[in-house]
Amino acid sequence: MNRSPLPFARPSIDQKDIDAVVSVLESGWLTQGPVTRAFEEEFAQAVGAKHAIAVCSCTAALHLALEAVGIGPGDKVLTTPYTFTATAEVIRYLGAEICFADIEGPSLLWDMDAVEKALKADPSIKALLPVHVAGQAVDMERLLELAGDRPIIEDAAHALPTQVRVDGDWKTIGSIGKITCFSFYATKTITSAEGGMVTTEDDDLAARMRLMRLHGIDADAWRRYREKGAWGYDVVAPGYKYNISDLHSALGKSQLARADHFSAQRTAIAKRYHEALSDLAWIELPVSVEHSSHCWHLYAARVRPDTIDRQTVIQALAEDGIGISVHFKPLHLHTYYAERYQLAPDDFPVALDHFNRAFSLPIFMDMTDEDIDRVVQVLRGVPC
Numbered sequence: 001m002n003r004s005p006l007p008f009a010r011p012s013i014d015q016k017d018i019d020a021v022v023s024v025l026e027s028g029w030l031t032q033g034p035v036t037r038a039f040e041e042e043f044a045q046a047v048g049a050k051h052a053i054a055v056c057s058c059t060a061a062l063h064l065a066l067e068a069v070g071i072g073p074g075d076k077v078l079t080t081p082y083t084f085t086a087t088a089e090v091i092r093y094l095g096a097e098i099c100f101a102d103i104e105g106p107s108l109l110w111d112m113d114a115v116e117k118a119l120k121a122d123p124s125i126k127a128l129l130p131v132h133v134a135g136q137a138v139d140m141e142r143l144l145e146l147a148g149d150r151p152i153i154e155d156a157a158h159a160l161p162t163q164v165r166v167d168g169d170w171k172t173i174g175s176i177g178k179i180t181c182f183s184f185y186a187t188k189t190i191t192s193a194e195g196g197m198v199t200t201e202d203d204d205l206a207a208r209m210r211l212m213r214l215h216g217i218d219a220d221a222w223r224r225y226r227e228k229g230a231w232g233y234d235v236v237a238p239g240y241k242y243n244i245s246d247l248h249s250a251l252g253k254s255q256l257a258r259a260d261h262f263s264a265q266r267t268a269i270a271k272r273y274h275e276a277l278s279d280l281a282w283i284e285l286p287v288s289v290e291h292s293s294h295c296w297h298l299y300a301a302r303v304r305p306d307t308i309d310r311q312t313v314i315q316a317l318a319e320d321g322i323g324i325s326v327h328f329k330p331l332h333l334h335t336y337y338a339e340r341y342q343l344a345p346d347d348f349p350v351a352l353d354h355f356n357r358a359f360s361l362p363i364f365m366d367m368t369d370e371d372i373d374r375v376v377q378v379l380r381g382v383p384c
Contacts, residue, residue, distance in 0.1 A: 006374060008323030009187040012262065012365035020254040024246045032214075035246035039253040040197070046161070046256060047174030049199035051206035054249055055213055058157045058183035058196035059086040060242035062129075063093055065179040065198055068208040069151040071096050071127055078118055079129040079155075080110050081330040081337075082351040087131055087155050088331055098341065099125055100332060102348040106287045108133045108300065111350065112142045119146060127151045132159035132173060134298035134327070135266070139291050140176050141166045157183035158297040160190065161259050165291045174199045179209075184252050187364075189262050189295055192252030195244050212239040265365045266296035269372060273299055273361060276376040282307035282384045284357075300327050302357035308384045310357055317359075320378045325360045 024035055036054050044052035055061050071077060073095030079087055081100045091098050101118040104111040110130050119125055128147050130138045135158055143152065144166070154177040156162070162173045174180045179200045184192040200206050211218065216239030219232075255262075270286075277283055284302045288294050303310050317324045330351040332343040345352050361375055 003321055003374070005321040006323060006362055006371055007364070008325050008360070008362050010364045010366065011186050011191045012258075016257075017251055017254045020250040021247055024250045027246075030247055031245045032243045032249075033246045035253065036244055036249040039249040039256070042253060042256055043197050044199065046259065047172045047180075047199060049175050049180070050201045051203070052174075052197050052199045053206060053209050053213065054244045054252075055196045055198060055242045056244050056248075057086075057194060057242075058155070058181050058185070059090060060213070060240070061181035061196040061198035062086065062153065062155060063090040063240070064209040064212055064242060065153045065181055065200075065205075066090055066094055066096070066127065066129075067212060068205045069127060069153065069178060075126045076122065076124055077127045077129055078115065078125045080131050080351075081332045081348045082108060082133065082328055082354070083131045083155065083331065084157075084328060085331060085334065087129060088337065091129070096126075098337070100341075100343075100348060102350045103133075103354070105350050105354070106284075107136070107289050108286075108354060109136065109289065110138045110143070112139050112146065115143065116146050125150065127153060129153045129155060130177075131155040131157075132162060132292075134158055134286065134300050135162060135295040136289055136292040137162050137164040137173055139289075140164045140171075141291065144176075151179070152177035154180040156180050157185075157188065157196075158295075160188070160295065161263055161293075162295050163293045170293075175201070178202065179205060184248075184255075189266070189297060190252060190255035190259050192244070192248040192255070195248045195252055211237060213242040215239045215241060262365050263295040266363055267294065269363050269367055270294075270296045270299055272369075272372045273363075273376070276372075277301075277379060280380065282382070283379070296363060298327055299361045299363045300358055301361060302354060302359065305357070308382065310359060313359055313379070313382055316378050316382050317375070320374070322375055322378060323362055326355070326358050327360050328355065330355055 040052040075096040077091045078099045082103045101114040159173045163170045182197040184195040216237035218234045331337045
């Protein structure tokens with residue numbers, strides 16, 4: 001029986017989202033302006049940050065963040081191999097060099113012992129770039145201790161809304177490290193179609209990132225043409241074209257109001273998967289760590305060693321029209337990183353092992369019980 005495709009991910013768009021975008025279209029002002037400013041203010045309040053700067057992608061946010069803290073040619077930045085390439089490529093944008101530390105097996109989060117070892121082996125490492133994976137956060141309490149005076153730039157593309165325990169208190173991701181970077185890509189908990197946000201408590205860093213997101217110009221278009229009523233501006237640094245439009249911000253701002261609801265929906269789906277699949281002998285289900293909440297951006301399972309081949313599982317799901325993905329192919333397995341840094345596959349064995357066994361199941365806000373049951377039915381029917 002042919003069934004309609006079930007996507008791996010799909011954004012949840014309602015009439016309020018549509019009305020918000022239409023309102024901007026009708027306003028006559030489409031690019032960065034008052035709606036973007038309002039989005040920034042509401043996002044900062046939502047995560048408890050002093051400053052929030054909207055940008056065109058999380059990649060742009062990471063680039064701006066590293067530039068703002070002074071990363072430049074020859075500097076070394078420590079990050080994880082278990083991430084999308086954007087996390088590491090921005091280091092190279094600035095002529096800096098990448099250092100890797102492996103992940104901790106069950107959680108897929110940065111292994112703090114590996115981080116400590118890397119920092120002791122190379123004290124010249126200038127900054128740390130942790131990745132909060134699948135919806136939960138790295139151990140920020142220990143990472144802050146290990147970092148010392150080094151700035152921490154958090155890749156929080158998967159971590160809205162997520163909280164982490166630091167010094168006995170629960171703090172929201174976006175209000176902890178030196179700078180935190182978020183993604184609003186179409187697959188994320190909230191979306192602006194394309195877009196991102198960077199948060200910080202530091203006034204000087206915020207000013208630098210605002211300046212550099214739009215060509216290093218000292219006045220954005222809204223202030224030049226509407227607020228000040230004067231065309232004049234000055235270029236004070238060779239910046240980038242990383243601003244976001246009010247169209248994108250309208251969608252992001254509307255979605256932000258439902259971020260907690262979206263997270264609860266994802267958590268409910270993860271719970272259904274857990275309950276329905278926990279007795280299967282061939283599958284390892286994702287785990288939750290004690291130091292972090294989980295917003296379930298991904299449901300990343302894996303096959304147990306010496307049971308069945310992962311491709312058997314992927315093929316069964318694909319034949320039923322169910323979307324699936326693998327998170328992630330570790331960076332040290334990609335040609336560029338392997339060749340530039342002379343890395344072998346087993347240099348980071350935990351990331352490699354997970355990649356060889358991993359598969360991510362569909363999880364998105366508007367999944368129905370029937371959708372979840374369909375995935376479960378296929379998995380329970382996989383021959384082992």
